[in-house]
Amino acid sequence: MRFAARNALFFVSCLASLFALASCGGGGGGGSSAPAAASTTVATTKANYATVTVGPGVTQQFGNIMTVSVTVCIPGTESCSTVPNVQVDTGSTGLRLLASALDQYANVAGFSESLAPVSTAGGAEAECAQFADGVVWGAVRTAAITIGGLTTTGGEPIQVIGDTTVGATPPTACTNLGTTEDTAADLGANGIIGVGYFLQDCGPTCAATAQYDYYFACTSSTSCSPSLAPLNLQLVNPVAAFAAPYNNGNIIALPAITAAGAPSVAGEIFFGINSATDNAIGSATILGVDPNYGTFTVTFNGSSTSDSFIDSGSSVYFFNDTSIPQCSGTYAGYYCPTTTFTGSATITGPAPYGGAYPFTFSVVNPTTGTLSNSAFAFNDLGAPISSNASSTVGTGFDIGLPYFFGHTVYTGFEDRIVDDVGAGPFAAIGN
């Protein structure tokens, strides 16, 4: 699949209809002609894709946040909420939505609270989702999830951020881990939809121990204690919860953009890999990833780091190159090369798929373009991981969203079989 040859007319028509989530799909899908339906009624066409957008988003402040509209319903009913601007994150698993957004876009009053709470041993379940930039706290409730034309086969656990009934007050065991991200301004989106390699957001760790303070059991709005979470009570990968043959992985395809960036870019997320006419893996390079961590090796500047990964939820490339000046002031945290930096690196996947994928990437100075104009989509921003390159503390290359423009990125789910490939997890990258 190639998506770079979009014409301007299509792009404009697509922008105009973003929130209706109709008529944007199919441009690169090789024959899919029916629009995806994401209204509050049941979709009549099984379109296995949805439009994703990198644009101003909900805050008009963050760059390079890829979003999609997600509809959640009380299972078996037409009580639903279609929440726009939910960040598509291949670096995590699970659907997390702000209670305020769920209620704002619902077709019934009090929608978020009407989703059934998930019960766990010791009380109603809540979660302290842990990210490096903060924690996301909220109740776990059950909802049917629709993205594009597909709906989960049943009710699935989702996280309701800022729930006012279950665990309304986050416990100190959670707030001791970082700032609490519980608004659209904090998240840069109305929520996060994690569609990474893994079927559950935590996995066996949380089924075996409550020591990491991920899942909690709440006996009141203010009293929640760390709790074990069996796999079936953890947040699930929504795409993996679709019916076969669309539940073995996903494909993200964004058109190429210029070095100057773009105000808004529309692309697609396809559900399933090598299971329908529009989700072929074709000649993409298949890359193994670590079955526990979703990582592979990237070799750059002569050093190889095995904890590297590709992640649509990272807005920039994170890597270490001490030859590139770092920004200060407003853009502190970014690289500020004096002229465009072009790097060459190679991904090497672990067994059983192995694979080698050489790639080049560019980094521009954000103070002289890109971020300082009206663009919200960039293919050329970078940031250092840490101040030194020799530390063993997490120096892996993070191939962020900039690389997704002009490429097709496949995420094969763990334990799911993809025809002509095998069982996930794996990554694949095509042009």
Next chain:
Amino acid sequence: MVTGLIRCLAVTAGMLGCSSAFAMLGGTLDSIEADQVRLGAEHTVAAAGALTMHTLTLPGGGVVHEYLTTTGVVAGVTWSGAGAPNFRQIFGDAYFSRYSAAQAQKKSLSHRQFALHDADLVVESRGGMHSLFSGRAYLPAALPQGVTPDQLQ
């Protein structure tokens, strides 16, 4: 708060009592021992060049290293494990508040990376669920002459 207290009592019953003291970057050996108690950790000590490395192995398997200078100051901490460590405990209230405030204020570039580089406080954190958390925090002014941040492993 209740949760933490119950855990703390359970871990330390019959041994050390439950210290309410918090450890901190810039704190002393006492603060490391407070961390050990508070986190229910196993504690070992080893030389690390000009520093002494106190290793706290957490009940869930995570590891925190706290680096003590010869003058008895915790100059840096590192961590790794399947979840984020109790940052308030290992940074201390004041530095944790700055870390948390910086997370809240900065435009986040990734859910899996965060860095704070102030003149007097550096925090580099990375990780995610179903992955590993790792990182380090240090007080540049507290590092002895000749000791680089790279030695905090």
